[in-house]
Amino acid sequence: KRNSTVRCVDPDGCGIGVLGKGAFEAMMQTQPELATAFEQALQKRNQQRLRSVIKLRAERAECETRHLQAGEVLFTQGAPADAFFLVDKGAVQMSYRTADGRQLPVRTHRAGDIFGASGLVVGHSTRRDTAVALEPTTLKLFPHSQFHSLVRQDSLIAEGLRRAASAKGLEGSSTARVQ
Numbered sequence: 001k002r003n004s005t006v007r008c009v010d011p012d013g014c015g016i017g018v019l020g021k022g023a024f025e026a027m028m029q030t031q032p033e034l035a036t037a038f039e040q041a042l043q044k045r046n047q048q049r050l051r052s053v054i055k056l057r058a059e060r061a062e063c064e065t066r067h068l069q070a071g072e073v074l075f076t077q078g079a080p081a082d083a084f085f086l087v088d089k090g091a092v093q094m095s096y097r098t099a100d101g102r103q104l105p106v107r108t109h110r111a112g113d114i115f116g117a118s119g120l121v122v123g124h125s126t127r128r129d130t131a132v133a134l135e136p137t138t139l140k141l142f143p144h145s146q147f148h149s150l151v152r153q154d155s156l157i158a159e160g161l162r163r164a165a166s167a168k169g170l171e172g173s174s175t176a177r178v179q
Contacts, residue, residue: 051114054086054142063140068092068133076130083141084116085109090137094129108134 008014019027028035057063063086068074074085077097085092087109094106094115106129109115118128 051086051112054084054114054140057140057142057146063142066139066141068137068139070133070135070137072133074131074133074139075127077127079127081116081118081125081127081144083143084114085131086140086142087111087113087115088138088140090139091134092131092137092139093134094131096129103130 008016028038054063065088066074066085068090074092075081089111091111092109092115094109095103096106097103115131118126
């Protein structure tokens with residue numbers, strides 16, 4: 001199904017090339033670098049779309065605001081996962097506890113970043129990382145339940161997540177991430 005309309009706006013007309021689905025799929029199989037470029041572009045577009053939706057809800061005050069002090073733990077590895085977070089101000093360090101007990105930093109999220117996709121995959125409802133504020137931080141909270149509703153309404157995000165999971169063999173895995 002198409003999820004958008006394409007319209008020529010040039011008064012002199014437009015030329016359009018057509019590539020059938022079978023030919024496109026064959027081209028992707030024979031040119032892996034092109035397939036990789038398409039997947040990366042699709043992933044980036046879906047991340048931007050998700051970020052835009054969450055930011056819009058935050059601007060409309062449809063998200064809860066949470067304030068953290070430097071060093072305050074937002075959630076710990078293994079805790080129930082039920083929300084995304086948008087960093088409004090400040091910074092949050094993500095870290096992972098190894099089997100031998102070491103706490104390893106994974107990444108730092110700063111203003112404008114979204115994190116907290118752990119728990120979106122059915123059957124894996126716990127956090128994979130620990131999140132700690134590095135400085136005074138303000139976050140917008142976006143519940144996963146609202147995200148599931150959004151996916152049902154937004155075919156672009158749903159298809160992007162499905163493709164990302166199947167391309168990486170992550171369907172049903174706790175390692176699927178939305179970053």
